[in-house]
Amino acid sequence: MEPMSEEPLIPHPSVGDLSVGEPTTGGSSLRMVAFDIDGVVLRGDTLLPAAPPALADVLGRGLLLRYVTNNSTRHRVEVAERLAGLGLPAEPGMVLTSAAATASYLRSEFGEGASVLVVGGDGLVAELRDAGLEPRHARSTPQASVLAQHSGAPQHSGAPQQSGAPQHSGAPAAVVVGLDVGFDYATLAVAQAAIRAGARFIATNADATFPVEGGVLPGGGALVAAIAVASQREPLVIGKPQLGLARALVNEAGGEAAAVLFVGDRLDTDIGMAVAAGMRSALVLTGVSTRADLAVADAASPDFVLETLAELSGVLDGLLADTRLR
Ligand SMILES: [Mg+2]
Structure with missing residues (x-):
């Protein structure tokens, strides 16, 4: 393609x-x-x-x-439980996340069962699955293992060994990117390859930073920027x-x-x-x-x-x- x-x-x-x-x-x-x-x-x-x-x-x-x-790393149910656990009035129906909005957008755009490559947290994967899509994390693909070998980056254990060029079987309709604390070079390479092969590039948000106690950490937007540079494509951003x-x-x-x-x-x-x-x-x-x-x-x-x-x-x-x- x-x-x-x-x-x-x-x-x-x-x-x-x-x-x-x-x-x-x-x-x-x-x-x-x-x-x-x-x-x-x-x-x-x-x-x-x-x-x-x-x-x-x-x-x-x-x-x-x-x-x-x-923040797209948690499912709405998890967000509500976390807030309620701190004593705040919260239930899942009171929570809107960029992950849920992204899942609903992708479902309307690509339909039930569409394959989606995910760079993000477990909550994002769960929201995509709830919306009837078939998400798989970029890190868990065989390509990640192959590309890690090519790049000299450390491999994630358990992935099957393959030789030769990256495989593109079961090409995803979209690559969805949110904050991913396990982000690494192999993940970047898999996302780059999928987008360059024609998958839509979707960002749950483009926040550069994320406030924590005493400072800020890199936000999902920092990972989106890395993938945009590597793939030479601009994302569609769903969140605020x-x-x-x-x-x-x-x-x-x-x-x-x-x-x-x-x-x-x-x-x-x-x-x-x-x-x-x-x-x-x-x-x-x-x-x-x-x-x-x-x-x-x-x-x-x-x-x-x-x-x-x-x-x-x-x-x-x-x-x-x-x-x-x-
Ligand atoms: Mg804020």
Whole structure:
């Protein structure tokens, strides 16, 4: 199969359903508060102290509560269990992840049983399987073993030995890339070969960094960039700031973007998506973006800037009073 020509970054196909760039102060009343997780509710595995009362306050006001993450390493059930285990109000139906959105996109694009090569975590593999696809991890393919031999990279044990050129039997319809803590040269080579042979290149997200206790680690976007350079193709990105996750939230909130307040720690992804979707937005300074980042010329402008989630209740007071007056 002839390799595809350079593929431009194209928006998620669901974008057309949303009004883009509408003012966020329209007359619709607030119905939902959606929170990014890393840097907003948690930092690494540590619960941020202002989160539990803020989340309880949202539910106490009768508003819908949702958790939205670009992190594709965990299944929604796992995310909900992790949050509930920390004492937060959470069940799987309240969680949206880029992994689930990617699985649903691939199912609609390629149909049941489509073969998907995965560079990512077990949660991503599980979401793809739940959606009726046939995922296999790039690391577990025979090609990975062969390519590891060619590259001199250490081999993963247990893979069958083969000789000669990389095999392309059962060519995958897509290569799906998210954060993969076991990422190595052989994985990169297998993903490169599949994309160059014609598989669609899909990224669950393009986050460069990932906030943890005391600093940041490389995000899924760092691996996506390596694969983009090696394959000389650009990915289709599914997570924030693309609008697929926003569309799902707006639908659940009754179809009006301004009925959703999105709370995030990143200007480029969280606030970028919220503004483009026409949602209300609040940047909380407990994660990646800082007050200095707000001054950058092309930075997205949130409606509110909060030092911590402790300031959310004042924002909700204002928004709810505002819509009562209309
Ligand atoms: Mg975050």
